[in-house]
Amino acid sequence: MSTAQPRILDVRTRIVKDNDRVARNLRQRFDDAGAFVVSLVSSPGAGKTTFLQKTLTELRPKYRVAALVGDLATENDAQRLAQSGAPVRQIVTGTVCHLEAEMVEKAIGDWNLAEIDILFIENVGNLVCPSSYDLGEHLRLVLLSTPEGEDKPLKYPTIFNTADIAVLTKMDIAEAVGFDRSAAVASIESVRPGMKIIDASSRAVGGLDAWLAELEGRLAARRAS
Ligand SMILES: Nc1nc2c(ncn2[C@@H]2O[C@H](COP(=O)(O)OP(=O)(O)OP(=O)(O)O)[C@@H](O)[C@H]2O)c(=O)[nH]1
Ligand SMILES: [Mg+2]
Numbered sequence: 001m002s003t004a005q006p007r008i009l010d011v012r013t014r015i016v017k018d019n020d021r022v023a024r025n026l027r028q029r030f031d032d033a034g035a036f037v038v039s040l041v042s043s044p045g046a047g048k049t050t051f052l053q054k055t056l057t058e059l060r061p062k063y064r065v066a067a068l069v070g071d072l073a074t075e076n077d078a079q080r081l082a083q084s085g086a087p088v089r090q091i092v093t094g095t096v097c098h099l100e101a102e103m104v105e106k107a108i109g110d111w112n113l114a115e116i117d118i119l120f121i122e123n124v125g126n127l128v129c130p131s132s133y134d135l136g137e138h139l140r141l142v143l144l145s146t147p148e149g150e151d152k153p154l155k156y157p158t159i160f161n162t163a164d165i166a167v168l169t170k171m172d173i174a175e176a177v178g179f180d181r182s183a184a185v186a187s188i189e190s191v192r193p194g195m196k197i198i199d200a201s202s203r204a205v206g207g208l209d210a211w212l213a214e215l216e217g218r219l220a221a222r223r224a225s
Helices: 004-033 048-059 076-082 101-108 157-161 181-191 209-224
Strands: 036-042 065-071 088-092 118-122 139-145 165-169 196-199
Touching: 004 036, 004 101, 036 048, 036 209, 048 065, 048 076, 048 118, 048 209, 065 076, 065 101, 076 088, 088 101, 157 181, 165 181, 181 196, 196 209
Parallel strands: 036 118, 036 139, 065 088, 065 118, 139 165, 165 196
Antiparallel strands: none
16 A cells, blocks of 8 residues: 555656646647637536637637537537537547646647637536646636535635636526625635636626636737737
8 A cells, every 4th residue: 555655646747747748838839829728627517618608609709719628528518619609629538537738739630720819628627637737728717606615715725726817607696595705705815815806607698798808908918928
């Protein structure tokens, strides 16, 4: 038992190192092509696909957008996202509980990145595994939905520490589920002081306005730099 543990850790460290190398190459490709890449992580069902479908639909008139989506099984999410009219590819991971940079690289395949302004990557719904894997993205969102508990950041600090923005989703049902926003904000603040927090609802009219303004601001700043 005590001899097996270090070997497992060695293998894991090597896998993560290999992933980081592929992710660095990917980020360079994205930069060279001028594609801004945003990934989304959250627990299962926090609202990633709904948020992304609406985001793609809102952005399509102004930007060339595309999406990759990871799940252990089914092409359901890709079919939902494709309703936006954007190019979408599903990554089926089988038994793997997170996306890896190599999976992203393969899924991009023959896409011409120079023809994409913003590429979104929806990770597998999981608050643990995705945190260790850089996908070459420029911006990582962690979604926390109102029904799932204000202390999730305290229980899963790493996923919040490896993300850039926390999005509080399903705000339209916040009152019905007794969501305590200040407690959720305090949880996020205690694991990641100063983290940007955005309220969102994919059901309410204008529910993604704050997020879309933030994204457009970051995109403009990137293009100006
Ligand atoms: N009330 C409300 N429901 C939402 C909102 N966003 C998503 N939902 C619902 O939450 C459920 C899960 O949403 P999904 O978008 O599939 O969640 P997901 O994070 O992509 O799920 P996985 O990919 O399985 O991890 C669905 O029934 C959605 O309709 C929201 O803003 N408000
Ligand atoms: Mg989904």
